[in-house]
Amino acid sequence: MKHSDTDVIIAGGGLAGATLALALAKVAPALRVAVVEAFPLSTDALPDAYQPSYDARSTALAWGSRLIFEELGLWQRISEHATPIQHIHVSDRGRFGATRLNASEFQQQALGYVVDNRWMGLCLMRELLATNIQWLAPAEVTDMASSEQGVSVAVKIGSETSTLKAKCLIVADGGRSGLREKLGFQTNHHGYDQNALIANVSTSDSHEFTAFERFTDAGPMALLPHGSPSRAGHQSVLVWTLNDRELEEVLGMSESDKCQRLQERFGWRLGRFTRIGECNHYPLTLTTVDEPVRPGVALVGNAAHALHPVAGQGFNLALRGLMTLVEQFRLAVEQGRSPGDFQILRCYHELHKPDWQQTVQFSDSLIRIFGHSLAPIAAARDAGLVGLDLLPGAKRLFARKAMGTAGRRAVINGPATSDKQ
Template sequence: MSADDETRDLLILGGGLVGMTLALAAAKKGLSSHIVDRADPAELTAEGFDDRATAISTASWHLFTNIGIAEGLEEFACDISSIAVTDQNRPGRLDFQPEPHEGTLGRMFPNRRLRLALFEAAAAEPLVNWVAKAEVTKRERSEFGVAAGLADGRKLKGRLMVAAEGRGSPTREDAGITIAKWDYHHRAIIAGLTHEKPHDNVAWEIFYPAGPFALLPMQDDADGTHRSSLVWTVSEEDGKGVMKLGERAFLAEVEKRMGGVLGKVLSVGQRSSWPLGFHHTAKITDERLALVGDAAHGIHPIAGQGLNLGLRDVGALVEVLADGASIGLDPGDPQLLKRYENWRGLDSFMVALATDGLTRLFGVPGAAASAVRRLGMSAVQRTPALKTFFMDEARGVSGDLPELLRA
């Protein structure tokens, strides 16, 4: 019998960073999966395909360590040792810097490296049947199991369907799960930069009325060229114009907003632009169905928590299913799904609300609003307990953490 013909514990629809991590984490607990994705892995890992980079929190790094991919990723990591937050580079800066014994606030990785590590691990894992370049044309769920019909006529069967396709999840739509959403009418412009001064492992979050302007530290090139990843939020109407700017004009606009923190900007990589919105589902489970990652919650990238929130979903779902398996429960058992719903529903909603609130707070224009924000930031700067709270949130180590996300 081929792997495609087996009925596996999980049928994961969507093989991005969250879906692939889920398949590998489940395998570590002895749970088998089919993972189906439309994309061609060769294209996703091609040099130059994607200039995006992702901040991996401390808790997410523990997850990568526990599933065995951290060692291969370590050489590509750039530590975030502190975060500097300013309102338009005016006085009243807020600095988050953990004590030396607390470690970093996270690590930056090129998305391409994360994909390569996950794909290599999945290809070598017998409990993961990875079906790439496949179109799902039919989804079936019943009290007896789940199945996905593919465009080429194949049919994959499982016990629990997991929607991991991202924001526009067709599986979520197919299940009729209601969703609250709004558009920020903003776009994130993302590009890699090289610059004159070293970043000293500091991540900068500079707030402007149009949205945050973030500079995230990346590893220096082999020849010592200093590099950072830019995430610049602009209004929807300005987005097209910013994308069309010539390189010199784009560099001039970026330099103006940086306020000299990294010196002269030397070059910019390939630019990409992404619409920004908020969405949250009314529930994250249904009959033999669980939602993970952006299929369940889409948030503003203001705090860099999108992927990390999805990886918390992964850790919780795997722990719930493994606990169930140890007493003989089927992965689609309603009690297990209820436990997952209760565990993740509120936490992800609170993070989503907090990021939405920050986006709105820093988007209020005018000198008075700026003065109030800077007053609040200086109060946090002088309150160690508050700073520790925010740093623990950034590192993902607060709340009821799944076992796989602990050291």
């Protein structure tokens, strides 16, 4: 394939890119969409019996993300292996401050869910197989040039590089690929001098579908319920922030010593830690792009903003942004305009901007506030946690942010609307 034509090219077929492709197939089927991805679209996408690995990586989905997947007709399948978060417990280690959220207080089945990334990917692949989405794999986008008709995208397939002409390029391959920088987008980076260690752990006590957000003098940590969607079990997903020295120490420990160190940091709210699985880790950096759109190209997901995982907001923020972009593309089709029209992409950016700014501020402020050990600041945040637990109005706002329902936009059944839950 030396030259070809399509409307939208999505660089990256991971969770963000595949979700965008599926949403476009359902909302704007007149658009021709091609996904450029390193892994092929398998005809064996969804096995008859799925058995998640103990070491499987997972994502926390907010309630608002469930609503998005329902609109895409995907939630029924995803929910087969989605562990509900029915309670959230936020505490400050060694101090009295704490707040609790319960799904029943807000007439919800759950505040969110924990889902294996592989299972979500398989569900997306199966749905995509039933669409007209073109899947180019294994392949990668290596460059792009603007033209009068839109963009000319260099796609490397094996040892050959082809040119694919399109009206719009969407960069959805994460924040580490280098394509964003190669295309000249300016990024802002703020390092936290911390690393996230991710692992699955087992405890002697059942999680009872509770997510724990624990702030310690060494950094925040979270334990999210994992396993059966209907029976509370003993497995949780650990997100543990460590500085470079602590990370090196922990990685060099035996499993029993890792459990002991984790016990010291987290405490006994889930009883004794009995097992810790394979440990993945990465440095924590807040990355934003002030202008993630230009004529014919837009950044989405982690390519546009990468957050600290403390509040589990990253993928949920990305999903809301994808739906905002899909709605603008739907309107472009209705109006006979190109999806790469700068005004279309600019409108997407302006609509999504308040959401990502507020979410970045929310996540970043948690780190800054709980990162101080000075007595007056610690006392003030403890009072804030207690007040949050006692004041219904403040607690409702906090819950809406945690559930990802504030400002959510529905696009499947017509014009975008705000979710008023």
